[in-house]
Amino acid sequence: MRFGVFLPSFVVAGQEAEHAEQIRRFARRAEELGFDSLWITDHIITAHRFYRVSWLDSLMTLAHVAAVTERVQLGTSILILPVRQPAVLAKEIATLHYLSGDRYIYGIGAGWFGPEFKACGVDKSERGGRTDEVLEATQALFAGPDVEYHGKYYDLDGVTVEPHLASPPPVWAAGGSQLPHERSPEKPRMHPNVLRRIAEADGWIARPTCPPELIASDLELIREARAERGETKPFTVAHENFTWIEERGSKDDITAIQQQRFGAIVSDERPWEYIDAVYMPGTVDEIKAKVQARIDAGAEYLMLHTLNADLEQLELIAEHIVEPFKNAGRAQEALS
Numbered sequence: 001m002r003f004g005v006f007l008p009s010f011v012v013a014g015q016e017a018e019h020a021e022q023i024r025r026f027a028r029r030a031e032e033l034g035f036d037s038l039w040i041t042d043h044i045i046t047a048h049r050f051y052r053v054s055w056l057d058s059l060m061t062l063a064h065v066a067a068v069t070e071r072v073q074l075g076t077s078i079l080i081l082p083v084r085q086p087a088v089l090a091k092e093i094a095t096l097h098y099l100s101g102d103r104y105i106y107g108i109g110a111g112w113f114g115p116e117f118k119a120c121g122v123d124k125s126e127r128g129g130r131t132d133e134v135l136e137a138t139q140a141l142f143a144g145p146d147v148e149y150h151g152k153y154y155d156l157d158g159v160t161v162e163p164h165l166a167s168p169p170p171v172w173a174a175g176g177s178q179l180p181h182e183r184s185p186e187k188p189r190m191h192p193n194v195l196r197r198i199a200e201a202d203g204w205i206a207r208p209t210c211p212p213e214l215i216a217s218d219l220e221l222i223r224e225a226r227a228e229r230g231e232t233k234p235f236t237v238a239h240e241n242f243t244w245i246e247e248r249g250s251k252d253d254i255t256a257i258q259q260q261r262f263g264a265i266v267s268d269e270r271p272w273e274y275i276d277a278v279y280m281p282g283t284v285d286e287i288k289a290k291v292q293a294r295i296d297a298g299a300e301y302l303m304l305h306t307l308n309a310d311l312e313q314l315e316l317i318a319e320h321i322v323e324p325f326k327n328a329g330r331a332q333e334a335l336s
Contacts, residue, residue, distance in 0.1 A: 047115075058076050074096070102165075178207045200229070238303060262281065
């Protein structure tokens with residue numbers, strides 16, 4: 001198992017003055033604790049439907065923490081491709097990947113927040129086609145000069161974007177099933193175009209709202225799709241989720257604290273019953289069981305949100321999740 005952690009890039013009222021230093025400190029400590037990667041959420045406009053907070057720009061923030069770290073990979077989960085212009089995006093990503101020493105993971109998806117598309121001059125109904133074209137065009141621009149690309153939405157006529165990348169970032173595509181909920185903006189299924197995009201990528205990021213049984217069934221579809229395409233390149237099965245660790249107190253006390261912590265970030269669109277079903281609250285033992293269930297379903301890379309910028313919570317996740325499960329994996333490898 002490998003583990004990543006999300007940067008606390010959300011803007012909390014009253015904490016603006018120290019936020020930049022909090023992010024730098026968080027990134028450095030995550031690297032010291034042995035996390036494999038740092039991740040970031042991407043929203044251009046404030047998406048209050050599901051979040052009470054806004055988010056800093058994803059690529060600029062990753063570039064910021066790249067300068068204060070040396071080893072950890074840097075990923076987007078996920079970069080919303082259809083709201084971006086491919087030449088500009090290729091320049092930004094190539095620069096980040098180049099300056100960070102080839103540490104970027106190109107986590108991508110089509111997005112879901114309607115007002116975000118409208119604000120960027122894109123019709124939401126076009127998001128699938130635009131996602132494919134932006135991905136194809138940026139990958140071509142990473143590879144070499146004088147790129148010719150002529151799609152339905154974007155045209156590149158002999159375009160060169162530098163630096164060219166000898167080792168372009170791996171592409172991890174997001175999407176798939178999720179636990180059905182009446183307020184969810186997406187249907188609880190694996191869309192055929194999403195399945196194709198995932199099968200062609202270097203990895204899959206299962207939704208936070210995709211419980212273990214759906215991770216397993218989606219993964220079976222992905223494996224079948226990859227086999228049909230003759231895909232043999234390495235493929236990473238990743239999963240993003242939220243957690244908060246409380247070491248002491250009764251179950252009721254722990255639940256009350258976690259409800260407060262989740263409620264500071266996640267809006268009332270997600271009732272507690274749903275949060276408890278798809279995210280990872282609970283006692284330490286319950287959280288470990290939820291991690292194990294996702295491993296059993298096929299996840300091999302887990303990226304966790306800590307819900308705040310405090311280093312104590314980061315250290316608790318390292319102690320109770322990262323180290324035990326990394327060590328268990330190494331023990332199994334030694335036995336085999």
